[in-house]
Amino acid sequence: MSRPSDTIAALATPLGTSALAVVRASGPDCAALASAILGATPPPRVATHADYRDDAGRLIDDVLVTFFRGPRSYTGEDTLEFSCHGNPFIAQSLLDDLLKRGCRPAEAGEFTRRAFLNGRMDLSQAEAVMDLIHARSERALTVANQQLRGSLGRHLDGLTESLLLVLARVEAYIDFPDEDLPTEDRAIVQAEVLGVLRGTERLLATSRYGELLRDGVKTVIIGEPNAGKSSLLNHLVGHERALVSAEPGTTRDFIEERLIVGPHCLRLIDTAGLNPTPATLEKLGMEKTLERAAEADLFLWVVDATRPCPALPASVSERLTPANTLVLLNKHDLLLGTPARAHPPASLPALEISALTGEGMETLTQRIVQHAEAFRQDQGEDLIAINSRHADALRRAREGLESARLILSTQGPVELLASDLRGTLDAFGEIAGKIDNERMLDHLFATFCIGK
Numbered sequence: 055m056s057r058p059s060d061t062i063a064a065l066a067t068p069l070g071t072s073a074l075a076v077v078r079a080s081g082p083d084c085a086a087l088a089s090a091i092l093g094a095t096p097p098p099r100v101a102t103h104a105d106y107r108d109d110a111g112r113l114i115d116d117v118l119v120t121f122f123r124g125p126r127s128y129t130g131e132d133t134l135e136f137s138c139h140g141n142p143f144i145a146q147s148l149l150d151d152l153l154k155r156g157c158r159p160a161e162a163g164e165f166t167r168r169a170f171l172n173g174r175m176d177l178s179q180a181e182a183v184m185d186l187i188h189a190r191s192e193r194a195l196t197v198a199n200q201q202l203r204g205s206l207g208r209h210l211d212g213l214t215e216s217l218l219l220v221l222a223r224v225e226a227y228i229d230f231p232d233e234d235l236p237t238e239d240r241a242i243v244q245a246e247v248l249g250v251l252r253g254t255e256r257l258l259a260t261s262r263y264g265e266l267l268r269d270g271v272k273t274v275i276i277g278e279p280n281a282g283k284s285s286l287l288n289h290l291v292g293h294e295r296a297l298v299s300a301e302p303g304t305t306r307d308f309i310e311e312r313l314i315v316g317p318h319c320l321r322l323i324d325t326a327g328l329n330p331t332p333a334t335l336e337k338l339g340m341e342k343t344l345e346r347a348a349e350a351d352l353f354l355w356v357v358d359a360t361r362p363c364p365a366l367p368a369s370v371s372e373r374l375t376p377a378n379t380l381v382l383l384n385k386h387d388l389l390l391g392t393p394a395r396a397h398p399p400a401s402l403p404a405l406e407i408s409a410l411t412g413e414g415m416e417t418l419t420q421r422i423v424q425h426a427e428a429f430r431q432d433q434g435e436d437l438i439a440i441n442s443r444h445a446d447a448l449r450r451a452r453e454g455l456e457s458a459r460l461i462l463s464t465q466g467p468v469e470l471l472a473s474d475l476r477g478t479l480d481a482f483g484e485i486a487g488k489i490d491n492e493r494m495l496d497h498l499f500a501t502f503c504i505g506k
């Protein structure tokens with residue numbers, strides 16, 4: 055991969071009215087640009103107050119400019135950062151001037167792509183930059199920060215190193231086609247491959263938590279019509295989002311709201327009631343409910359505690375487990391000390407609440423956090439949560455290792471064994487971006503914002 059020869063520029067902050075705006079440039083022309091614009095190249099890594107004059111000598115703004123000399127910069131190249139007043143006209147004129155002076159508008163994620171190409175970070179760290187910007191919750195931030203500091207890369211390096219040692223041992227026998235791996239070596243290789251497989255599986259197991267952190271905890275509110283599902287959503291989001299009515303069947307479509315619960319972001323989904331004998335229009339609503347239920351992380355099953363509780367459709371009830379469901383005995387305020395008349399399955403954890411008075415809501419949010427945290431799979435000291443790209447590569451690594459194990463146990467050819475191990479190494483390498491794959495990089499960085 056050759057070093058980029060052009061200098062790119064972009065706004066690093068959104069175009070709008072704000073206290074400050076940041077425009078930045080990266081590439082070989084930065085030092086010359088600074089000296090042309092400001093009269094001199096400022097000392098590196100020192101914020102310098104200066105007048106910004108455009109190429110016609112007109113004053114645009116007074117700015118704070120910081121020059122970073124490569125490789126000690128975000129991108130690894132010479133870079134310039136201008137902080138100006140946060141007026142979109144000022145920021146835009148400043149950027150226009152940089153473009154007029156020969157910079158090229160940066161593409162989405164191009165600063166980070168250059169950082170990766172210049173070895174400032176591996177690909178999993180570049181992705182973490184994105185995760186950090188888009189994190190919707192405290193926990194998502196923690197994971198992004200750890201990944202940015204190389205946690206995932208370190209775990210992969212460990213697995214890669216073990217695998218390289220195994221491969222060296224195996225390849226030593228390839229040149230002797232008649233010789234099989236001696237029993238002693240075979241046992242060592244088998245143990246090592248198993249170790250790498252277990253490590254791969256441990257990383258793969260963090261994928262569900264990763265999805266939960268990046269997308270939010272998909273929490274689907276289900277229950278019979280009139281149980282108080284919409285009232286619960288309204289109470290949790292803190293305003294009247296869903297229509298609440300004493301008339302059953304008012305929620306026909308589903309409503310989705312994001313909210314922060316402790317360190318997590320929830321995608322809370324209110325659904326149409328699950329009526330054992332639905333009318334035609336209700337049926338449509340129920341179908342949608344069933345669709346949403348299929349991808350839920352957590353079910354909040356709202357039950358009207360004052361009435362016997364009707365059975366749920368089998369397609370839903372068979373998905374409910376003590377680990378993914380909380381039964382909410384709602385309208386507890388109406389019971390006035392008398393026992394609940396609803397008797398949901400005793401195997402599911404239940405909680406008494408009132409969506410009207412707010413009773414039990416604090417316990418409910420604690421329980422939701424506990425459920426989300428049950429998906430967590432810490433890797434020693436590190437909190438890792440891989441994304442779908444990592445999961446895809448790790449699944450291929452797992453396949454390679456499983457196939458290697460089969461070859462070892464059936465005394466198959468050493469060449470095939472070596473080829474499976476090399477395939478696994480490539481899959482590990484893909485995650486950190488050690489393998490050239492221009493199209494994958496295009497695809498990945500296209501999802502970044504411009505200026506990052």
Ligand SMILES: Nc1nc2c(ncn2[C@@H]2O[C@H](COP(=O)(O)OP(=O)(O)O)[C@@H](O)[C@H]2O)c(=O)[nH]1
Pocket residue numbers: 277278279280281282283284285286297298299300301302303304305327384385386387388407408409410411
């Ligand atoms: N007393 C009492 N009434 C409630 C409670 N929760 C909901 N309701 C009432 O029950 C009715 C149905 O509520 P709604 O949220 O529309 O139920 P949904 O059909 O399950 O969405 C409305 O009249 C609500 O005011 C509660 O905790 N206590």
Ligand SMILES: [Mg+2]
Pocket residue numbers: 283284285296297298304305325
């Ligand atoms: Mg409703």
